[in-house]
Amino acid sequence: MMYYTHLAFAFLAGLFTYTFSPPLAPIPYFALVLLGALLPDIDHRESIISKWMYPLAWLITFFFRHRGIIHSLFFITALFWTISSLFGVVYAIPLCLGFLSHVLIDSLTVHGINYLYPLTTLKISGFIETGKAGEFMLFLVLLALIAMKIFFW
Numbered sequence: 001m002m003y004y005t006h007l008a009f010a011f012l013a014g015l016f017t018y019t020f021s022p023p024l025a026p027i028p029y030f031a032l033v034l035l036g037a038l039l040p041d042i043d044h045r046e047s048i049i050s051k052w053m054y055p056l057a058w059l060i061t062f063f064f065r066h067r068g069i070i071h072s073l074f075f076i077t078a079l080f081w082t083i084s085s086l087f088g089v090v091y092a093i094p095l096c097l098g099f100l101s102h103v104l105i106d107s108l109t110v111h112g113i114n115y116l117y118p119l120t121t122l123k124i125s126g127f128i129e130t131g132k133a134g135e136f137m138l139f140l141v142l143l144a145l146i147a148m149k150i151f152f153w
């Protein structure tokens with residue numbers, strides 16, 4: 001999926017989880033959710049996050065394949081543990097929520113996601129082609145849901 005679809009879905013997930021999460025001001029909470037939503041594609045050289053973090057991303061794409069370990073549940077678990085230990089669970093929750101939302105929506109694509117890569121296979125895929133009309137429709141639906149959540153719920 002493209003970065004804008006990831007941002008929209010993560011923002012929606014943030015709107016639904018904010019009140020249940022350990023207290024954090026809205027701006028840092030949503031900033032972490034959105035950052036988390038961009039992070040997984042650091043394993044893809046053409047992504048926005050890779051352009052921001054160029055030397056690091058280059059190194060990562062050299063060693064790890066796209067939608068491999070960095071899009072797995074193992075990596076999310078390790079990230080959660082690391083961020084909780086270093087900075088606190090208050091920050092780990094929104095960051096990993098954004099990250100998880102990225103992987104979840106990537107599994108709607110034809111390419112799909114193997115959640116248990118590289119140990120075993122738990123592959124989920126869908127019918128959406130990245131960057132094509134189907135993804136744009138999904139993006140519009142997400143925007144509509146965000147607007148509904150903000151104005152009517």
Ligand SMILES: [Zn+2]
Pocket residue numbers: 001040041067071102106
């Ligand atoms: Zn991805």
